[in-house]
Amino acid sequence: MSKNLATLIGFSAILQWSAIVGLLKRISSSIGPDYAVAFMYSFSAIILLILFRIPNLKVIPKKYFISATILFVVYELCFSYAIALAQSPQQAIEISLVNYLWPSMTIAALILFKELKFNPFVILGLAVSLSGIVLIQTGNGAFSWTSVFDNIMANPVSYFLAFLGAALWSLYCVITKKYSNGHNPIALFFIVITAVLWSKMYFLHSMPVLPSLELDTLFCMLAVSIVTALGYAAWNIGIIKGNITLLVTLSYFSPLISSVFSMLILQTHLAAAFWHGAILVTLGSFICWISTNWEYLKKILRPEK
Template sequence: MQIKGERAATACGLVAILLWSTASGLIRSVSEIFGPLGGAALIYSLGAIMLVMFLGRPRLRSTSSFYLIIGTALFVAYEVCLSLALGYASNSNQAIELGVVNYLWPCLTVLLAIVMNGQKARWIIVPGTVLALFGIVWVVSGNGLSLPAIMANVASNPLSYSLALACAITFALYCNVTRRYAGGQSLVGLFFIVTAALLWIKYGFSSEVLPAFTLGGGLQLLAAGIAMAGGYALWNIGIIRGNLTLLATASYSAPVLSSAFAAVWLGASLTLQFWQGAVLVTVGSLICWLATRERSASQTK
């Protein structure tokens, strides 16, 4: 897949965000059918096959050893944490909430880009990021802004919430490491293969048993595989050749899209406060985007 030009690469990244917006709901529904480990292993196995078919085998010789090791480790850690966080959620509502916690990664990506890659941004990116973070806290709080409520919510399933937080950190690191060290190469196919292998190994040591395949389950698995594989193939193009800050800030809108899709797909009923928090995340993203646009405009004068 040859993509030339920053605008085209950035467009690929934006399409990836749309695909990912369906991923959380699909991963959760697949895990309900095939189990947290078995479902995740099937998704990444199918995704790996798709990526190799459409992108070809990963080219390792032209990739630095540092990126091969660190990039793989960060990607696999993120995928395993995300799949298990959603799979081990107590119910569909909590799975959607965990998906929003995972979306701390866009603001962390911007902040790490400033530190790691010398990304320049105007000061108003700070209130935009704060507003987005507050939106996530508002979602997790559940009923008003209460620290005890937040703590109780997290304590109800500390494993899943810890995994969701780990997702945000590892993927923000992955985006910046990929931008700096990938050298224009996309190893997402390799990453999916390693992720699938690790999940199958963990599945082999678990007590899970895969149920018989049905048409409905197979179609949901196929949709999840397309969403994940297609999303990552396009996202890697975006962060390697596109506008990383624009993609990271645009990603703030994903919690709204993802939550809306998951609510419909999983039949979950979300509270007004949840949607308020999701809207705050989106508004924060628009402020961040305004900051980057203003800076670009000033540089062209």
């Protein structure tokens, strides 16, 4: 597989992921967050097993497999429950923007792992992205730290899970690129998280009664499982065999694309402050990328004669 094709496949993951927030929130509103998350990963695991089967563990570096599995499982728990526990469709979309801090965090992680050189503008980029999240919390009213704090404290668990998930996913991307040796055990990751979720349901909640499933809920459940499974499969191919820097750059548009998808799926209205904040999150990520690729960009813009 060529590097360009792998990068294109990785980009398709960004489009597929954009539908997850809206679909998952619709399912959780119907059958509750625990069943919504458990069913999503269960069906996704089945799809991935059909596509990739169980890989040979003997050829996968053990340190990578253990660390990547832990990061992946904890990230997925953070992200999915952050969305599922949102108190309203609008809040679910707002919380999803916190998760999209991960592109900027990935650049920072690449620097920590000495894959990229440090540039002070990375700090500026992170600050701009965070300012976008803060702006979203103000709504359309006048800015005040009190209103921002009150909005976050209305559902602190979801906001914390989304932020922690963003940090964990950035580490997962870097570790997968650096230590996977080209292996893609994504199906095993989903099997592990499915086992964790059903064990949690059984031991902590004694398997609550499943509400009746309407046709619309079943359709959304199937759709979110497909885009989740194929999205992660495509992303792993992209970051292992493609251009991870370009993929991170393309992912900067995720906050805007995902917000549009979620708004349509959840049939909700987003305030102007939200879109301004989403643009700042995207802009901050671009600043991070440009600051660490400035020499490369200069060669493109001013090629040597």
